[in-house]
Amino acid sequence: MFKINCLNPIAQVGLDNFTEEYALTDNFNEADGVLVRSASVHDRELPSSLKAIARAGAGVNNIPLDKCAEKGIVVFNTPGANANGVKEIVLAGLLLASRDIIGGVNWVNSVKNDPDVANLVEKHKSKFGGIEISGKKLGVIGLGAIGVLVANAAIKLGMEVYGYDPYISVRSAWSLSKYIKPSKSLTEIFKECDFISIHVPAMDATKGMLNEEAFKVMKHGVRILNFSRDALINEDDMIAALNSGKVYKYVTDFPTPKMASLEGVIAIPHLGASTAESEDNCAIMAVNQLIDYLENGTIHNSVNFPDCDNGYPDNAGRIAIHHRNIPNMISQFTSAVAKENINITDMINKSKGQYAYTLIDMETSATQETVKKIEEIDGVLRVRIIK
Incomplete structure (x- = not known):
């Protein structure tokens, strides 16, 4: 009998895949396998019974990977399971960055009880205008499961898309639209693009990659979307770029104290994969990987083995x-x-x-x-x- 502990609520459609050979437990210290979404594992003692941790999502910065590896604990994630959900919110971010939809909605809410609201709208709507995304250049940094979907969708919306990923997989390359322009360097993305969407994991090589040096190369008034990780941005340099107008809008799924209330920032409360479909897909994939490992020793989509x-x-x-x-x-x-x-x-x-x-x-x-x-x-x- 394998004992499974859930550190976060996991979609029932995934848990239903466990057979009578498995039992859910509230006790982390007796678990053979753990399912987790955003809960931190860093401060927990890892019991000798623990064989695997499955993250129902892509990011694993809440899990001590090296500590797990040293104990022979396999850490799984679910790449691609939430890709469509994130793609859709990135497309929404493109529109929010191009037109002041949020400002307009907030203004309407402030005058909604005025009997003359219809006339007020006609008088003030010009304050909330913007640009169209069709014909604009979008740079997609990172062409994994999400980046490929974003790039392909943007092509269909009439954008000119540049893609950069020196480590692109064969599967992603086959999935990428032939109309995507491959960029040989980040510098080309920075110089050419009106919009930049970043889709890379947070690691030593990528932390703070959008910084003062990068902003200097970018177009004045560039719009940047970050639905990957907050650590990819040097916050002080981003604040300076926003204040100077170099960056016109910064759309982020990761509000922080420095960025949340800043002019020009659209901060979304980490909703990228918060759809019923994404949660179901991640749960199913995480559970199946856990079962295959515990029963057969098979490893798919591990980040430390x-x-x-x-x-x-x-x-x-x-x-x-x-x-x-x-x-x-x-x-x-x-x-x-x-x-x-x-x-x-x-x-x-x-x-x-x-x-x-x-x-x-x-x-x-x-x-x-x-x-x-x-x-x-x-x-x-x-x-x-x-x-």
Whole structure:
């Protein structure tokens, strides 16, 4: 029986995929698997029972990835499950940035009880005019699941779209409209585009990437949309760019004390993936990944261990080994198994950065003695008997 703890409410359509082999628990400290959305895991002690954490969403900055990796705890996310929901709010952001819709609505609310409201509207509506997005240049930074959808949709709205992603996947490249102009550098995006939408993860290489140096290259009056992470923006430099008029509008899904009340900022309360469909899709994907890992040892969409799939374990035994990505590990594993007179029928090994993962299928079930011998190998982080 696997015990599953939910740190946030998870859509029932996802939880319904658990069979009678699973039980939900309110106790984090006894869980085999954890489902989470936005709750922080950083300050929690990770119990020895915990084998995997599945994030129902894309961002994983609320999870201590290295700490989990060192304990052999796989962290999953659900890339693409909420992509359409985010795409749609980005398109709304484009319109909010191009026309003062919010200002106009707020003004109408302030005079809605005036009996002469219709005449007032005709007199004051020019204050809330704007520009059309058709014919304008949009730069999309990051062409993953969301960026591709945004770029393709913008083409259909009549925009001229530039795309930048030096690490674009084959799948994304196949999905991208042929009308997207590939940019070889961020500088080209900054120089050419009237609108810029950023869709990259927050990591050391991207934090603060929209800063004073970047703003200097951009067009005067550029409109910037950020539905990825607040850390991608250098806030002090953004404030200066807004005050100077270099940035005309900044639409963000991540209100912060510095930005929320600033002139020229449209701050949305993190609604990018807040649709019933996105929450359902993320829950289903997170639960299925958790089940596949716990039952079969299969890893798909992990952010701290490599993807690894050796199919359904149709042999008598399978063990899963989390270990450091260092030389001579495989020979030590096979030697440990051989000393127990167990024949290996299949094996797969994958690595990701400093960590690696090995699945070994055998003709007979692994013994605790086999597990103990492998655990004693320097560099092994965790050994688990799948069957």
